Amino acid sequence: MKKKKRIIIIGGGLSGLSAALYLAVKGYPVIILEKNKYVGGQLRRIQKKGFTFHIGADMITMPETLSDLFACANKKMEDYLTLVPLDPQWRMFFPDGVTIDITNHFSQSFDHENRQFLSRALFDQYFNLCKHFYESMQQNIQSSSFQTFLTQQFKQLFDRNYKRNIHETHHLFLDEPHIKQIFDLFPMLESLPANQASPLLLYTVYSQLHLGLYYIKDGSYRLIEALVQILYELGVEIRTEAEVCKILTECFEVVGIELTDGTQLPADVILSSIDPQSTYKHLLCDFSQTPKILKKWDQNEPSLSGHFLLLGINNVYQELLHHNYFLTKNPEQELHFLFDKKEPAPDPTVYVGVSSCTDPHHAPSGKQNLLIFSHVPTLQEGESWEKYRKPFYASYRLKVISKLEKMGLHHLERNIDWEVEITPTELKEYLGSAGGSIYGIRSKKHHNLPFHSFKANKIHFLYFIGGSVSYGHHIPMILLSNKKISEQIERDIQTSP
Numbered sequence: 001m002k003k004k005k006r007i008i009i010i011g012g013g014l015s016g017l018s019a020a021l022y023l024a025v026k027g028y029p030v031i032i033l034e035k036n037k038y039v040g041g042q043l044r045r046i047q048k049k050g051f052t053f054h055i056g057a058d059m060i061t062m063p064e065t066l067s068d069l070f071a072c073a074n075k076k077m078e079d080y081l082t083l084v085p086l087d088p089q090w091r092m093f094f095p096d097g098v099t100i101d102i103t104n105h106f107s108q109s110f111d112h113e114n115r116q117f118l119s120r121a122l123f124d125q126y127f128n129l130c131k132h133f134y135e136s137m138q139q140n141i142q143s144s145s146f147q148t149f150l151t152q153q154f155k156q157l158f159d160r161n162y163k164r165n166i167h168e169t170h171h172l173f174l175d176e177p178h179i180k181q182i183f184d185l186f187p188m189l190e191s192l193p194a195n196q197a198s199p200l201l202l203y204t205v206y207s208q209l210h211l212g213l214y215y216i217k218d219g220s221y222r223l224i225e226a227l228v229q230i231l232y233e234l235g236v237e238i239r240t241e242a243e244v245c246k247i248l249t250e251c252f253e254v255v256g257i258e259l260t261d262g263t264q265l266p267a268d269v270i271l272s273s274i275d276p277q278s279t280y281k282h283l284l285c286d287f288s289q290t291p292k293i294l295k296k297w298d299q300n301e302p303s304l305s306g307h308f309l310l311l312g313i314n315n316v317y318q319e320l321l322h323h324n325y326f327l328t329k330n331p332e333q334e335l336h337f338l339f340d341k342k343e344p345a346p347d348p349t350v351y352v353g354v355s356s357c358t359d360p361h362h363a364p365s366g367k368q369n370l371l372i373f374s375h376v377p378t379l380q381e382g383e384s385w386e387k388y389r390k391p392f393y394a395s396y397r398l399k400v401i402s403k404l405e406k407m408g409l410h411h412l413e414r415n416i417d418w419e420v421e422i423t424p425t426e427l428k429e430y431l432g433s434a435g436g437s438i439y440g441i442r443s444k445k446h447h448n449l450p451f452h453s454f455k456a457n458k459i460h461f462l463y464f465i466g467g468s469v470s471y472g473h474h475i476p477m478i479l480l481s482n483k484k485i486s487e488q489i490e491r492d493i494q495t496s497p
């Protein structure tokens with residue numbers, strides 16, 4: 001019998017924890033190394049003065065991917081997590097005063113409140129197209145290998161139906177500007193502007209509107225706690241405050257890692273949840289092929305970062321649901337600032353999450369917890385967010401608050417009881433991601449595919465996991481990708497000499 005390979009996973013975010021589970025159930029000894037004091041990465045819980053905030057991944061779609069993860073370890077998800085369906089899913093506030101609720105089976109509500117907005121027949125055609133993309137995505141994922149998946153995606157891209165970008169597709173089917181703007185937002189959740197995103201990504205519209213949007217009761221950090229519990233039972237070692245500074249290689253094969261305190265740990269297989277470019281640049285700077293590999297990726301750049309305001313509010317804004325978007329007056333200008341000028345948009349689309357609507361104990365009675373998020377560009381080399389804080393009267397924070405006040409959240413500034421601001425500078429430090437990116441690296445060449453190679457170039461038994469290499473940046477896709485990667489690793493181990 002072959003000796004079991006020792007596996008090290010760099011990063012204790014959702015990617016690292018779920019990959020560890022998929023590999024531990026196959027019997028491999030796994031160690032997770034996380035640089036921060038707590039695991040979870042982008043999924044974080046912050047509590048103060050009776051307010052609770054869960055950052056990252058508040059919207060759960062395709063819940064079967066989560067139950068499948070638990071089932072892999074012979075566990076029932078229901079014993080660990082309660083998923084609460086949200087309907088309405090989102091409330092959309094427009095600068096002209098129009099408000100639209102996105103509900104389950106949205107198109108069926110047209111005969112009532114949404115009738116004035118668009119033609120039902122066209123929307124039904126659009127929704128059928130989204131369903132078609134969802135079904136083809138499911139088929140591709142079932143296919144036996146990543147290679148097959150990619151080949152099929154490329155074939156489809158060249159197919160007549162797949163040549164348009166999402167914005168053009170919406171132009172064909174959605175004749176009403178408010179509705180078009182809402183659906184153009186979906187690819188932004190994948191860090192792609194609608195005018196560059198492949199319609200393949202419209203599967204997200206179908207999966208959310210048809211299969212539903214869920215919330216993890218008590219907040220998304222419950223998922224991290226549940227995974228940690230199962231990983232301990234499976235014997236996975238989780239080390240926190242363990243920052244990897246080097247991946248050690250010999251003869252083009254990984255042999256271990258080095259931590260910043262000088263500790264070296266042996267490994268036969270390494271998975272990095274840091275994006276491939278940063279992994280080569282920072283952890284493999286001694287590897288002879290690194291300059292050549294990095295040159296090949298010159299064109300790639302970090303995708304978007306985010307700006308968060310966590311506000312404990314001495315008031316209840318009755319008009320807010322659990323998930324709300326305050327849309328921009330000028331979507332083209334917003335994309336131009338974010339993707340071309342690489343500056344925060346003058347009038348950003350702002351998300352406001354209020355988990356106390358579903359979990360009342362997340363805020364003291366008569367108060368609300370507002371998690372306010374907007375996309376901003378990642379920081380360039382040597383840049384800091386400080387310049388967007390000064391002068392105070394023109395700061396980005398104030399711009400966001402003033403926008404929300406103008407669009408209906410009256411006296412928001414005055415109602416703030418407690419506040420935390422999280423900027424790309426903090427995200428860069430906390431996540432160790434390039435420029436504070438929350439979606440990894442995006443390839444200019446493959447704008448349409450949220451996918452790069454997950455197997456390292458020129459180094460055996462080094463693999464990448466996480467947003468930069470997954471089918472998408474959200475939880476279901478990270479889980480599906482990790483399942484595939486763990487199967488591939490097992491195949492590679494079994495066929496290695």
Ligand SMILES: Cc1cc2nc3c(=O)[nH]c(=O)nc-3n(C[C@H](O)[C@H](O)[C@H](O)COP(=O)(O)OP(=O)(O)OC[C@H]3O[C@@H](n4cnc5c(N)ncnc54)[C@H](O)[C@@H]3O)c2cc1C
Binds near residue numbers: 012478
């Ligand atoms: C604002 C926001 C909202 C989101 N909303 C949703 C949503 O509603 N639904 C959804 O499905 N998804 C959502 N997502 C996406 C989802 O949260 C992420 O895709 C997922 O959490 C990413 O996990 P990860 O493990 O790939 O990356 P990360 O969470 O970034 O984990 C990487 C980990 O690696 C660690 N690390 C970095 N460098 C080192 C090193 N040298 N040594 C050791 N450790 C290191 C970091 O500290 C971090 O813990 C959202 C994300 C954000 C930011």
